Amino acid sequence: MTTDEHAERFTLLRPLLFTIAYEILGSATESDDVLQDSYLRWADVDLATVRDTKPYLARLVTRQSLNAVRASTRRREDYVGPWLPEPLLLDENDASADAVLAESVSMAMLVVLETLTPDERAVFVLREVFGFNHHDIASAVGKSVVTVRQVAHRARKHVQARRKCFEPADPTTAARITEQFMTAAATGDLAGLLSLLAPGATWTADSGGKTTAARRPVVGAEKVAAVLMDLFHRGRRTSNLRIEMANCNNTPAIVAYRGDRLEGVFLVEIVDGKITNFYAIRNPDKLVTATVPRRISR
Incomplete structure (x- = not known):
């Protein structure tokens, strides 16, 4: 077996492996590190001993x-403010044809997954999103098959209890409402803004x-509207703030630049035609790779 064959097999599965790591970690930069380390380990494996590459690499990652x-x-325990x-x-419409994959990388789902233990999160992701069998999952997390079944059941109930009982907006509706929001926020249309929240x-x-940001979640349409007006309307008038739209986590997102520097990524969650949540990522450490398009797969 040659190094080229190691690279070929790993590259073929890289989008899936990245997605597994990202859904467990919630960090694209840490996922890149995991994949690099996993490849170094993979490069030393005798391929003659590998019966099925996909579950083998999934276990490794x-x-x-x-x-x-x-x-x-x-680091999480010492983190300042919400994480x-x-x-x-x-990539444009990367996950749109796969509803399970699209939901699994949504910011709303990732926030729910953060409430699980690491083992619960890994088991849930491998079973519910990627459909691996309990034996492969047991090997990946170092638990017995019986324990994995119990963890999978517990994690599934936990996620279902916290997942909203309403369907998220379809991509067309989400794009339309996000554009309406951007127009209202940019023009200072407070009434228009409130009608969308x-x-x-x-x-x-x-x-x-x-960086400057609220240390606790802001709740209530009027309070959120005030934050939005200050950031997107007054901010654009008093500085060289530039706003663009992007597809982040399979939802329309607002990307803000000050000059050439990325200032923040703002994801919008829409349920029943109204904006229910804004997720504002302002930590510069979390924006390092935010402009790098990713391919995901399951």
Whole structure:
């Protein structure tokens, strides 16, 4: 077996392996590190001993992802303000044809997954999103098959209890409402802005204490509208703020630049025709790869 064959097999599955790591870690930069480390380990494997490449590499990446989660536990505990997953810039319509994949990388789902333990999260992702059997998952997380079945059941109930009972907006509706929001925010149309927000709309900002942002979620349409007016209307009038649209985590997202510097990525969650949540990623450490288009797969 040659190094070329190692590279060929890994490259073919790279979008899937990246997606597994990202859904376990919630970090694109850490996922890149996991894949690099996993490849170095893979390059030393005797391919004659590998019966099925896909589950083998999935197990390898899952183990490395769990190691990375445990290594970052202290950083999470000391984090300043809310912690949000890193935004994931997708190739145009990358996940739109696969509803399960699209939901699994949505910011709303990733926030729910953050409430699971690392093992629960890995088991849920491998089983519910990627459809691996319990034996492969048991090998990946270092648990017995019986334990994995129990963890899978517990994680599924946990996610279902926290997942909203309303269907998210379809891509066309989401794009239309996001564009209406952008027009209202840019022009200072407060009434138009309020008409787009659900009464309990929430603004959650992740700055890591490294830039100006609310340290706690802002709740209520009027309060959220005030934040939006200050950021997108007054901010554009008083500085060289530039706004663009992008597809992040398979939803329309607002990308803000000040000059050539990326200032933030703002993801919009829409349910029943109203904006229910804004996820504002402002921590510059989480924006390092936010402009790099990614391919995901399952």
